[in-house]
Amino acid sequence: MTISIIYARSLNHCIGHEGGLPWDLPSEFEHFNRTTLGHSVIMGRRSYEDHRSELPGRLNIVVSTQQNYALVPRVQLASSLDQALELGLKYHKEVFVIGGTELIVKAMHSRETCTVYESIIDANCEGDTFLPEFNFDNWQSTLISKHAADQNHRFSFEIWRRTRLSQI
Numbered sequence: 001m002t003i004s005i006i007y008a009r010s011l012n013h014c015i016g017h018e019g020g021l022p023w024d025l026p027s028e029f030e031h032f033n034r035t036t037l038g039h040s041v042i043m044g045r046r047s048y049e050d051h052r053s054e055l056p057g058r059l060n061i062v063v064s065t066q067q068n069y070a071l072v073p074r075v076q077l078a079s080s081l082d083q084a085l086e087l088g089l090k091y092h093k094e095v096f097v098i099g100g101t102e103l104i105v106k107a108m109h110s111r112e113t114c115t116v117y118e119s120i121i122d123a124n125c126e127g128d129t130f131l132p133e134f135n136f137d138n139w140q141s142t143l144i145s146k147h148a149a150d151q152n153h154r155f156s157f158e159i160w161r162r163t164r165l166s167q168i
């Protein structure tokens, strides 16, 4: 059983703007898809409303306090992060918490979370959704890849994998 977190943040820790991402970086999104495919993904209700569809090839779980919140077919509803994790792990060995802020922060505080995939976008972005700064001193950090800015990518970015040292 593995609980992981995956997110992309700017230098100023911004992750969202007006319900969507503050950037359009196709290669970063490919990394997100490649990494989470075949696993369970857990997202907050606002993140789901950004697309209102199923991320294909994954068990999608939306967390909301609204008991009768309507979702597209196959997407599952959970009333708490714990309930979502239990459901996700019933179907897949790895579960990814994919945002937004409250779920990522909660999962970061859980000793059961052992891996964080962090994309760092090389820009200070304007937005309305931010993550706090996390201390990764007790984690092993590995740079997975670096992507330069190009005609399809306005910003360069780095992708890091952080593994909790107690898990190594």
Ligand SMILES: NC(=O)c1ccc[n+]([C@@H]2O[C@H](COP(=O)([O-])OP(=O)(O)OC[C@H]3O[C@@H](n4cnc5c(N)ncnc54)[C@H](OP(=O)(O)O)[C@@H]3O)[C@@H](O)[C@H]2O)c1
Binding pocket: 006, 007, 008, 009, 014, 015, 016, 017, 018, 019, 020, 021, 043, 044, 045, 046, 047, 048, 050, 063, 064, 065, 066, 079, 080, 081, 098, 099, 100, 101, 102, 103, 106, 129
């Ligand atoms: N850059 C990235 O990697 C990334 C990743 C994900 C999202 N985003 C962006 O971030 C923004 C959305 O994030 P957000 O933080 O504003 O919202 P969010 O976490 O996606 O959704 C918040 C809602 O989720 C539900 N929720 C969250 N934690 C809960 C808990 N512990 N128990 C029960 N329900 C819970 C609540 O829904 P109810 O109000 O229905 O109860 C809450 O209002 C968007 O702009 C999105 O595009 C960016």
